[in-house]
Amino acid sequence: MSTLTLILPVRNRAHCVVRTLDSIAASTLLPAQLIIVDNGSTDDSLTICREWAERHGADGMDIRVLSELRPGANVARNRGLAECTSEFVAFFDSDDLFDAAFVADVVAGIASAERTPDLLFLPSRQEVNGHVQTRFYRRSADPAVHVLTSMLSTQSMVFRTEWLRQIGGWDERLGVWQDWELGLRALLHTPRVQWLTARAYHRILIHADSITGGSFTQTLDGMLAAMQVAMDLTNGREPLHVRTRIALRLRAMIMAGHLQREHCAEGAKAFQELATRCVPHSAKPLWWLGRLLFRYVAFGGRGAWRIALFYSEKVL
Secondary structure, three states, X not given: OOOEEEEEEEOOOOOOHHHHHHHHHOOOOOOOEEEEEEOOOOOOHHHHHHHHHHHOOOOOOEEEEEEOOOOOHHHHHHHHHHHOOOOEEEEOOOOOEOOOOHHHHHHHHHHHOOOXXXXXXXXXXXXXXXXXXXXOOOOOOOHHHHHHXXXXXXXXXXXXXXXXXXXXXXXXXXXXXXXXXXXXXXXXXXXXXXXXXXXXXXXXXXXXXXXXXXXXXXHHHHHHHHHHHHHHHOOOOOHHHHHHHHHHHHHHHHHHHHHHHOOOHHHHHHHHHHHHHHOOOOOHHHHHHHHHHHHHHHOOOOOHHHHHHHHHHXXX
């Protein structure tokens, strides 16, 4: 039996949730618990999950199917977190494919750590239009790196359960960029970290029905809300907060460029104003770098985050 609980929020995934659940059941080492939280589905998702749980009840997992009517993936995740009884917890999405070796490798990583980790990082894979690639991953606990690269996603983090509860769990106010915010908040708490770098895990399927939507304009309000939360988290004067604020400014200018390219002038302006509030006393080179990133992205440039990351790691 493993020391890991897996929490799976589900909303209107009747067409694909069995595929996800079957991929979890195919694990070489099963999680101690599988907590499925239906989040007010209006299709047959809840019934399908209950029937699947009945069929797999003898597999060796403690399978729980919960119903959470308050809307929001983070609400569902926190409901599962409240029910978790194992020492470690991970989260997964109901339209992706679980890696069979994930649980076994995580448990081995925990066992090999000199001190019990608060947070484990591991690479993940994503599939876009049939093309599978490893998401950016850097062995770094620098919050500024995560701000620019979003390297800590839902599927690439494993938490010590009690520690995650202590730092507040998932922010239920957010509808997008939830894992980006949680990854930032986690790193700002300077956790004991264990890295698993041997390979990438899972297949994260990016599609039009993903929670992030099909364009930046569609999720403008949610992105601005997440950025504001990030600013609130980094309102101190210590070096860690200052560096992260500079990264937030660069991220905001990159987002302004994306919105300008989508002809969303109002959104571009909102992110530019937010960038100014991130570091209102910024030095002139930083101001010019932000403008460069904005124009580069607005005119179709790709990989602006790499330019910002180079500045963050080599210059700051």
